[in-house]
Amino acid sequence: MATQDVCILEPYRPYGADIKETRPYSPCRAACPAHTDVQAYVGLIAQGKYAEAFEVITSVNPIASVCSMICHHPCEQSCRRCGVDEPLAVRHLKRFAIEKSKDYRRAKRKLVQKTKGKSIGIIGSGPSGLTAARDLADLGYSVTLYEKHPVLGGMLAAAIPPYRLPREVLKEDIDDVISKGVEVKTNFEIGKDAKLDDLAKKHDAVLVAIGLSLSRSLNIPGVEGPGVLLAIPYLEDVAFGRKPALGKKVLVIGGGNVAMDVARSARRLGVQHVEMVCLENEQEIPAWKWEVDEAVEEAIKINYRWGPKAVKRENGKVLGLEVTKVLSVFDANKRFAPTFDNNVTTLLEADTIIITIGQMSNMAFLKESSVKIDERGRVEWNPATQMSSAKNVFVAGEVVTGPGSAIAAVANGRRAALAMHLYIQGETIEGRLPVQEKEKIAEMPSEVVEKISKQPRMKIKHLAPEVRVKTMENFEMGYSEAEALEEAGRCRGCGGGAVVDQKKCMACLTCLRVCPYGAPVVEAYSTIRPEYCQACGLCAPECPAEAISMVSYDVREIRNTMPAIVGTIDPKRKEPVIAAFVCMHHASALGLDLPKNVRAVPVHCTSRIDILDMLKAFEVGADGVAVVRCGSGTCKYRDIEPRVNARVKRVQDLLGMLKLESGRLEILSAASTNGGNPYASVCAEFSDRLKRIGLRAGK
């Protein structure tokens, strides 16, 4: 909240980022093709640090805005909360953080100093091309992006319907990339406007990131002629606001996500009657479940398990599609090998048929270049180096990886950028590019799952189906701040928990006794098992050897920052200076509005407040210290209260030895009340009590 107007010049690195690299990834991060540090940015959102969250996201993904709208979020599918209740709504949180950082990112756009004196040409400005452009520009190369369409973005701009990806969202990402001094050549088609080999001579290295821009068609009778469209030209029409020629009854062939885009955009173009037909059944259909559900809500009928046989026409006009019953789609080895019952056929009536059965690359320009194409029409490449067969021509994205997600193309674009950088620097590439598979922490053990309180996922609101089909506008309502903060608080922080310094640990068993989840195993020293640890932080302040630290935050941070938080104590003050420890998640969600004499000390949870933290507040002159508990029922951890109570009692006893009144340290409760800010009111009451005790005299 506070950092919106601050421009972070140094790359933002959240606490623990380096430690995290050496440990198994959280499942969300491992599942993300770009290995976005999901829990780092979700944690920052929970603290209201949106610009920092933006930095974490965009550090690996320059099309973060795009992904915040269209990503298929494998992070969510792998979220360990799935075993407890529902996965964290990561994509919606990403969208929220990015929308909140709009001013910050715009202010941040700046030309990157070109330092390398080498030039790079990138053909194609889809996810992988944009990503490579950004990364290489950041490294100081002169980058030129060649795009055949009038706008950048590849399929993002030319095929994804605006109801899924508003173009102003895409523009934010593209503007970020361009702002790095990337030269843009739109309406530039390789093969027509320049030959690849010439570009390869002009630039020190060239990246072919052309994606899959051609629709596959079907070889069935009647397919040629009016009334039968291919997906990509149709989607390009939709994308660029041209009216595709649709009739009154549209039938979409295919069951993938692009088919969903085609069918759902047809509804939005005013076609009342849209049907789909696919080989698969409800379980096999390749489109994401939410796409299917939303399409059905939009009154799109899906005909499962029918295979196209012939387009039926009368006087050239399409009557419909003759289809054959599908018996099976996959063989015993789960390979695509459909079988049909040719005795069962039917006619699916339609006046317009749109074929959406897959895409391929437009490789015409490659055929007349030194890049070799194999006998099956694929670009020859080495995945270990991202290189094609031509000397300085690299490849990235779906042209080589095949169809996938935008974020997978981003990851491949990053890889290619690194490969090109190494190549130009004359270094070995092989063995230097990141591996896709990362070790991740194990499933949450069932005994831990049982201990985690259920908290339903914050629902995202959609426009009603009958409303949303009337327009190409996005239909998903983003989170409000309160909703986002609450949802972000659901993250279990997998893998961000306690780590033991083996050099300090003397195996005293304290952590074992304290941990509510049974995470520590103590042998010669304690090992805190990451799959058990919930990162509550209860153990670290209890460790008598100060051997425990947390991956996700600095356990000494409070002590180190306390002098700055409390500030200089005015000897003539009338009001007592109070240091108030508040749960940053709960407090950010409620909005902190504290009296002037109260200095908020945000903590991850009261569980992490150390005796030394409380003493430090008194040491730097606070008249009183409040531990503000967020109130029962809102904490995502367990067994916190008795430990915190005991610590407070100990500090009160120690203060007693210094003849300081025990009333100077209190536990307050900020249980949510109806109306008013509970933090402000409980602190004001404490302030009154402190005035009766009196201000501390300094000598």
Added chain:
Amino acid sequence: MIVGTQKPIEEIWNMVKDFKKVLVFGCNTCVAICHAGGEKEAETIASLIKMKASQEGKTMVVNHLGVMRHCEPEYFEPVMDEVKKYDLVLSTACGVGVNFLSDRTGTIPVYPGINTSFYGAVEAPGVFKELCAGCGDCILHMTGGICPVARCAKTLMNGPCGGTNKGKCEVSNEIDCAWYLIVERMKKLGTLEKLSAVQPPRNWSTSRDGGPRRISLEHIREYEEKEEAKTTK
């Protein structure tokens, strides 16, 4: 393990008040386990000293440090340069550590931050119990595994005394009568008749009465000396 308790801040203050640079030096083994003098408690005491200094209007540098053990030089030798930057070391190790360190700090005094209490066990988290007195002549096989030297207030060898009271000691109702426990245990073990033999007076020379003790293991020493001789050749 060795169990200790922190000294009250008033007593500590009287020790440290005339020094300008004080290091509170924690030991991360026994006294850390009993939450009296590990690195964490050293930092806690340092914090209290700083507050006290501020209350008293004194300017004083107070820092803290911790190493694994104060009873083996290899553990604290790496930080000795740091330790020697201070006018006073307030050690929160047990008395062993205070002695051992003070032999090695030259002109810098080493004062105790804790009272070393006893050899004990962790009966329950946060509860420590004295079970051995280190007398140097163990007779636990004769007393059912319950030590009358450490656990009987009178250190009786032929108990109980007349002060035993429903299993409790006459010193305090909080204290179990060791000899009551011994009898009950021996009954359970079926060896009660062993107690009918009168134990002669003990030879206390193996304990404190024989003066400070030192144990030298020839096989370990010899080996080290030989190794040393080899390397210096």
